Amino acid sequence: MNDFRLIMRNLFGSRSRFALTLVGITLGITALVVMISLGTGLRTQIDKQASDLGANLVVTPKGWCAYEQVKVLSGNQLPDAIPPEELVKIEAVEGIETLPYLTVGSAIENEPVPVTGILMADTVEMKRWSVEKGDVPTDGTPTILAGSSIAESFDLAPGDPVTLRGVEFTVAGLIAETGTRDDAVLFIPLDVAHEVYETDGRVSFVAIKVDDVSKVDLAAQRISDAANVAVVSDKQLLASVLSVVDSVGTTLRIIAAVAILTAAFGIVNTMLMATFERRRDIGILKSIGSSNARIFRLFLFEAGAYGFIGGVVGLIVGVIASRLITPYIASNEFTAFVGSATVDAIPPFSQMGLILLGSVVVAAVAGVYPAMRAARLTPVEAISYE
Amino acid sequence: MKRILRPMRLTVAAVAVVAAAVIAGCGAQSGPASSLAVNAVMADPAAYSGQIAIEGVVQDVDPASGSLAVIDTTEYATCGLTPCNTAGILRLAVPTSGQAPNGATYTGTMPALEDVVVVVGEFKTAEQGLYLDVARIEKGGSPLLTKR
Numbered sequence: 001m002n003d004f005r006l007i008m009r010n011l012f013g014s015r016s017r018f019a020l021t022l023v024g025i026t027l028g029i030t031a032l033v034v035m036i037s038l039g040t041g042l043r044t045q046i047d048k049q050a051s052d053l054g055a056n057l058v059v060t061p062k063g064w065c066a067y068e069q070v071k072v073l074s075g076n077q078l079p080d081a082i083p084p085e086e087l088v089k090i091e092a093v094e095g096i097e098t099l100p101y102l103t104v105g106s107a108i109e110n111e112p113v114p115v116t117g118i119l120m121a122d123t124v125e126m127k128r129w130s131v132e133k134g135d136v137p138t139d140g141t142p143t144i145l146a147g148s149s150i151a152e153s154f155d156l157a158p159g160d161p162v163t164l165r166g167v168e169f170t171v172a173g174l175i176a177e178t179g180t181r182d183d184a185v186l187f188i189p190l191d192v193a194h195e196v197y198e199t200d201g202r203v204s205f206v207a208i209k210v211d212d213v214s215k216v217d218l219a220a221q222r223i224s225d226a227a228n229v230a231v232v233s234d235k236q237l238l239a240s241v242l243s244v245v246d247s248v249g250t251t252l253r254i255i256a257a258v259a260i261l262t263a264a265f266g267i268v269n270t271m272l273m274a275t276f277e278r279r280r281d282i283g284i285l286k287s288i289g290s291s292n293a294r295i296f297r298l299f300l301f302e303a304g305a306y307g308f309i310g311g312v313v314g315l316i317v318g319v320i321a322s323r324l325i326t327p328y329i330a331s332n333e334f335t336a337f338v339g340s341a342t343v344d345a346i347p348p349f350s351q352m353g354l355i356l357l358g359s360v361v362v363a364a365v366a367g368v369y370p371a372m373r374a375a376r377l378t379p380v381e382a383i384s385y386e
Numbered sequence: 387m388k389r390i391l392r393p394m395r396l397t398v399a400a401v402a403v404v405a406a407a408v409i410a411g412c413g414a415q416s417g418p419a420s421s422l423a424v425n426a427v428m429a430d431p432a433a434y435s436g437q438i439a440i441e442g443v444v445q446d447v448d449p450a451s452g453s454l455a456v457i458d459t460t461e462y463a464t465c466g467l468t469p470c471n472t473a474g475i476l477r478l479a480v481p482t483s484g485q486a487p488n489g490a491t492y493t494g495t496m497p498a499l500e501d502v503v504v505v506v507g508e509f510k511t512a513e514q515g516l517y518l519d520v521a522r523i524e525k526g527g528s529p530l531l532t533k534r
Contacts, residue, residue, distance in 0.1 A: 105429030111424035165430050
């Protein structure tokens with residue numbers, strides 16, 4: 001009997017032990033795949049959101065933490081905290097183009113909907129939106145430019161009425177899908193938003209486009225000197241948000257690593273039991289000329305096989321689980337990006353290959369000690385055991 | 387071959403059962419919330435009709451007068467009891483002795499500071515403006531205060 005057939009026979013010889021050991025590895029790999037999928041999806045979305053903001057700098061009220069900065073990218077409701085007099089000072093700075101945003105909210109059919117007041121024509125141009133139906137609303141009119149997914153959710157079309165804060169608006173146009181959070185927002189003219197939401201001209205944040213990209217730092221300094229606001233570059237904003245995501249991701253990966261470690265100890269236990277139960281087999285093999293190296297190899301490869309099979313099954317279950325679980329995880333504010341946009345929840349193939357390799361290596365390492373124990377048995381010792 | 391296929395089938399079945407249990411468990415424990423967030427509601431309270439459930443954290447409570455202030459749970463998690471979004475404070479009058487301005491009376495126990503509560507009620511218009519006519523306040527799924 002060749003080594004491969006021997007390993008397969010030993011692997012599937014005890015079906016319940018095989019299944020239970022495999023479940024342990026599968027769960028560990030599944031957890032790792034879900035964590036990696038979520039982390040990869042989040043990073044991809046955040047990168048996309050930041051690049052689609054179309055700004056080199058973002059002006060926010062002083063004292064905002066990373067949580068508020070996440071909301072700049074997510075389009076969630078923010079305090080209207082930048083007063084109009086500060087906005088005037090910012091707009092007076094040379095060499096920049098300013099786009100103020102007022103992020104508020106409302107409800108349609110008792111479902112909360114994000115609403116953002118913007119300078120219509122300027123924002124459409126900066127964000128390079130394409131209006132697939134209807135027209136771009138005119139500033140000063142109670143009209144709405146709706147994102148594609150929110151329009152689909154509520155079956156909105158140009159000409160439809162929508163009541164916001166007791167004022168009837170009309171849907172003027174629908175934005176073509178952007179793949180960002182903008183798809184889930186109702187955009188209204190900023191001046192109308194000020195009036196309807198009674199904000200006295202205050203805005204939530206200001207996106208700044210610098211005419212000369214090489215002078216971004218100079219522009220940031222000028223804005224900070226002119227107005228009592230905080231200025232962050234798009235890269236700083238991204239780094240700040242990603243630091244939050246990364247710390248969450250690190251915690252999740254540690255949890256997954258603990259699950260895999262637990263599975264590894266399960267393999268150690270299984271293989272030690274196998275060593276104990278197969279003493280006679282080991283003795284017979286040695287008595288017919290099998291070397292210690294061969295015995296070691298047989299047990300090591302058997303352990304590695306657990307890792308391979310568990311890794312493959314874990315990858316499959318993990319991919320399915322990540323597709324099913326991420327919408328639930330996305331109910332969290334930090335991870336809301338994932339639930340609102342199309343995210344490829346499958347880790348890249350290279351990463352999946354590494355996960356599988358890691359599973360085999362961890363399982364093989366777990367099998368080293370039992371394999372050494374098996375290899376060291378003498379034939380007499382092994383055969384004489386009852 | 388059969389000896390290999392049989393345990394494989396058993397393995398696939400076991401993994402499927404475990405995966406289904408995990409998914410079902412996750413769905414039961416952490417599915418999308420049916421309660422609304424305070425900030426979402428306070429952005430445009432008039433946009434909500436009928437009875438709604440609002441989840442928040444108790445920011446201020448005065449058992450003597452029956453006044454209660456509730457803030458957004460995620461805002462509380464970030465900013466503590468002093469919310470960043472000052473417009474998002476749900477103020478309620480739920481006295482257990484005496485009457486609320488709308489004539490309602492309540493029975494039960496007032497929640498404590500920093501309790502996570504679900505306020506069930508309906509927005510109505512009165513002389514003083516829009517207010518939330520509270521039907522009950524729940525904590526951990528159990529009613530704390532109920533309208534008489």
